[in-house]
Amino acid sequence: MSSAAPDRVRVAVVDDHPVILDGVAAWMASAADVELVGAHGSLALLRGSPAHPVDVVVLDLLLDDVPVTALEVAGLVAEGSAVVVMSADADPGSVQRSVEAGALSFLPKASGRDELLAAVRAAxxxxxxVTPALAEVLAAGEGRRPPLSPQESRALVLFGSGLLLRTVARRMGVGEATVRTYLQRARQKYAEHGVRLEGRVAMYEAGRRDGWADEVGPGSR
Structure with missing residues (x-):
């Protein structure tokens, strides 16, 4: 593809549906200030492109039936790309965590050309x-999960995954008593939000449902 003029927004789209890629490409081609420099079916293909990092990535949150994590969104932002989420099947929690990780907008796939281009230009x-869909998600999710510290969330995820207390302590580089304190604080914060964490299964479900497992990362599990 030809290189973009300095004042044009360089955009890449990541979606596993060719019809969506073709449709978004046509929309981008109709805008004089935007250039589509990549249309990819996966994040790996995006990152393998010589055009990456681009100015804006339009990202589906479900690729080949696998949810895109908040860590992956944060990674794109850290690499220098603004992120606009455009997804049909994303659950509200995933959308909220993506925004917390740095995504600047969320649009349903039913959105039209003008809405998408407005989000791309803003990003x-x-x-x-903030589209009506994003405002609804953020309002519904406000206060949904308690504000755990990084240590508390990591202890919750590791212990909830079935590891022994001493193993969790070793991985975190702290004593067992400190891990107990982190877990106690996490339970207390959840209790203040009306959720009781009784046992490992409840901790595991909280870590998965509320995105702590994504933020802790696979290397810590």
Missing amino acids: AAGEAH
Whole structure:
């Protein structure tokens, strides 16, 4: 593809549906200030492209039936790309965690050309574009999960995964008593949000449901 002029927004789309890729490409081609420099079926293909990092990545949150994690969204942002989430099947929790990780907008796939281009232009300027769909998700999720510290969330995920207390302590580089304190604090914060964490299964479900497992990362499990 030809290189973009300096004042054009360089955009890549990541979606596993060719029809969506073709449709978004046509929309981008109709805008004089936007250039589509990549249309990929996976994040691996995006990162393997010589055009990456681009100005804006339009990202589906479900690729080949595998959810895109908040860590992956944060990774794109760290690499220098603004992220606009455009997804049909994403659950509200995934959308909220993506925004917390740095995504600047969320659009349902039923959104039209003008809405998508507005979100892309805003993202290129480093600004959030709050669509009605995003506002609804954020309002529904406000206060949904308690504000655990990184140590508390890591202890919750590791212990909930079935590891022994001493193994969790070794992985975290702290004593067993400290791990117990982290777990006690996590339970207390959940209790203040009306959720009782009784046993490992409840901890595991909380870690998965509320995104702590994504934030802790696979290397810590």
